[in-house]
Amino acid sequence: MTFTRREFNRGVLTLAGLGAMGLGSRALAARTDELNILCWEGYNTDDVLGPFREAHAGATVRAESGTSDPDMVNKLRAGEIKVWDLINLNQPWARARLYPEGLIKPLEKERFMPYFEKMAQGFANPPYPLAFADNGDLIGMPQRYGPFSFVVNTDKISREMAEDQGWKLFLDPAMKDRYGILTYDNWNIIHMCLTGDQNPFAPLEGDGLETFRATAGQIFGGAKLLSDDLVAMNTALINGEIDAYFTGGTYTASPARLDGLTNIRGITPKSGPLDGKGGVVWIELTSAVNNPDPSPLAEDFLEFVQAPEICKAVGFAEGTYNPVAQMGNPEVFALWDEEELDAIQWDSLEEEMARSVQYDVVTSYDELYTIYNAAKRA
Amino acid sequence: MDRLNARLGYLTALPITALLLLSFVAPLVVVAAFSIMPQKVFSLAHLPDFSAYGEILRQGYWRSLIWSLGMAIAATAILFVISWPLAFAMAKVYRRFTLVLTVGVVMTLFVSENIRLFGWVLTLMKGGLIEGYLRSWGFAGFDGLLYNVPVIVFGLVYVYFPFMLFPLAQGIAMVPDDAREAAVDLGASRWQLLREVELPLAAPGIVIGCLLCFVLSAGAIAESKLLGGQAVIVMGDEVETAFTYGQNWPLGAALAMVLIAIIGAVALFSVSRVDLDAMFGGRK
Structure with missing residues (x-):
């Protein structure tokens, strides 16, 4: 049997026609239900x-x-x-x-x-x-909702020490290659500003951008791994490849905590540059x-x-x-x-909320994002 | 009569050409058009400028491009070397076992790529299958095998293995046994046989396999994210973040166009060098 190009085209067109009819009937259907x-x-x-x-x-x-x-x-x-x-x-x-x-x-x-x-x-x-x-x-x-700052393994870094040190924990030379970055880019930018004692929700320019560049370079330079997958980050934390991860909170720590790994804990810094607050809540x-x-x-x-x-x-x-x-x-x-x-850290939720500001629009997002991306690539 | 036939050929090809243009070329045209829009706009109703391409040069995106292409070349070369003997065996040595092997390799494709890669994460991580067992048997523990460039290349090799194996086996099947026997009878060494008979005659399969692996590897993201811990940022990742977190569609489109142009050039050049019709059973 031979199959000519004309027959092939006819078949394709028939299929395309049927497909279009299917789409059309869907578009005409009422949306009340x-x-x-x-x-x-x-x-x-x-x-x-x-x-x-x-x-x-x-x-x-x-x-x-x-x-x-x-x-x-x-x-x-x-x-x-x-x-x-x-x-x-x-x-x-x-x-x-x-x-x-x-x-x-x-x-x-x-x-x-x-x-x-x-x-x-x-x-x-x-x-x-x-x-x-x-x-x-x-x-x-x-x-x-939930507080969203960073997550530690409290068997390696105590909750109190992490809360006291706050974001500066990630600038400590002893932490090099001991932490990961959960690459939720917009959150990372907010948290890097806080690490450099900057307000992400106010306009930043000139020296402010240079401070951010230095902080971003340092944070990326010291990170052992980057991932946008919270499961991968929790796994690395549980098996001891890292002791903390930058950007995280109840949302990311709760699955591990419900599995009984309550040493994985979202941390809200006790202090920070936003009227004394260092945490952010979504x-x-x-x-x-x-x-x-x-x-x-x-x-x-x-x-x-x-x-x-x-x-x-x-x-x-x-x-x-x-x-x-x-x-x-x-x-x-x-x-x-x-x-x-306990999985959602209810015991400390109220105090963590009190130490946090609302997640807001980052005013200089475009400039900061360019710097952030360049630091990530380097 | 010949001219009429030629015209009829074009006319009969018209419907399918229109369909292909609509489904394949139209999305590419939209991406190309977005790439010349001013940055941070979300529609095509603006005067074009090429600032997104300038941004690629200024912001060092070439680094990601080189990593993506470099790892794709490495993965393709490794895949070719490890697939050749197996493909040869499938085409020329194994008989019924080829079917078993084919089903075995194809079955891996039934499971999502991310899940298979996560399986490797559990195998290679600290406390995972390898390090955990070695430690429990009394060897010194180590830091796990993840989060570096070689493991990303390993991931690419693992994921794209079938895409090299099957075209290669098909290519090798095209090498007539008579030609190989004649070469050996005329005194060709094993090396000469490979270089002067098998490789040229299997070229269509080699080109298709290498192209598939190279193109897929150059745009791959999951291997770098899951296994590599983003030890390097790949081009696909840059495109994705430009479209999402960056909210800069023209930049994402320009990055995609750069990758498409390079891969397209490589593909066209490679395909033009071999007779694909021979492989697909068309005219000889």
Whole structure:
């Protein structure tokens, strides 16, 4: 049998046509029973989505986990605003990028403000200020949070010593080749500023940039390994290849701690250059995407995740474990057992939060990022 | 009549050409267009400038480029040397065992690359399979075998092994046994046989295998991240961070274009030197 080019082309075109018809029918489908969520891991688990699907039988609920905040922002910028209904990422990205660019839209205050009242200290009375745009619009609901500075193996470096020394620990010549860097680039930049006694959230120029260059060079020069994978970093810490890692906190240490390795501990420095504070805390916001064909289920889901069992499922999803703002409600708090509280370092959470400032937009990010990248490459 | 035939040939090729242009060339055009946009913009509606390319020169990105290309060349050379004997055996010596070997090698591809590499992390790390066992048997412990350049090259060799082995075996299968026997009968030494008969006749397979391995290795990220602890920053990593943390799409696009241009030139040059139709069973 011979197969001519014409027959081959006909086959290809038929397949392409069928494919296009499939896409078209999807595009024409109504979105009243569809919800697409772009989120950090946790909101995409069956423990969270399962009950929502049961409550909305017939609805197609999909959630995709992102790999970084900027990666998720890129998706919306690249046109996926038509795909997603909700986006969950750290608040500076929502406030500084998504909202000003019209990629997310404000939430109904009457519907969501009451939920702030039951939240933990710092989120209630007054409601968490960074959940609002400068014009007062409510741009997202907070849930997971955690202090994020660095992590040590307390069998090698005591918690007290690490907290006292703070960021200077990584400039100590004795620490050369004893630590790794978890390359969450935007966080590394904040932490390198703090190590050099600089305020990352204020503009830096001239001498300030030179100080940052020196700090970045020193930190990268002394690091034994770099990785953007928290599992790889915890593994190196557990097997003794490193004694600490630069950039990390409850979010990264909690999986090892829940496995019983409580010598892996997130550390918040006792002091630092930000009005005496040296730690930084991240807080996620879940916002409604400014989808031209919005799904009514988006805001229903935002309300749904305020229920105690769902708060627990979000805070204790597979992968990483984190406190949630709703733990201020005794009904929610009662769902955590002692081991789980120890995994999220509940014993020191309040004091760590008190020693931390809010993760914010790094004012001179572009200049610092260029210097940071050059130091990393060298 | 000949002219009509030629024109009909082009016409019948038109639909598939359009499809290929749309699916392969259009994304590349978008990347190329972004690479000449002013830095830090997110749309193509700007006057072009070449500042992103200038940034590549100013900020020392050539270092990452050299590491990526250097490690890709090293991995390809090592792969060629270790795959040749096995590919030869598969094509000429083993009979039914070739199938077993093929299934064995292909099965590794069923498992995600990251998981396979993480398996090596657990093997090579301090307290891992190698160092842990040696220490428990009374040998002095050492610091693990990870986080350096040789282990990244090892990772590339491990991951891209099938991409060298199968084209090479296919290439060697094309060397007629008669030609080898004739050469030996005429007094060729083993070295002459390899250099003057086997290598030239198996060239299409060698070129395809080397190209696949080189192209994939030059753009690889996971080996450097997981095994190498980013002992060096590779080009793929630079592209990824420019698009994500850097929020500088034109810079990421320009970095990608540099890599595409180099790899494209190498690929076109190599492919033009061999008769691929012979390998794919086309015209002789």
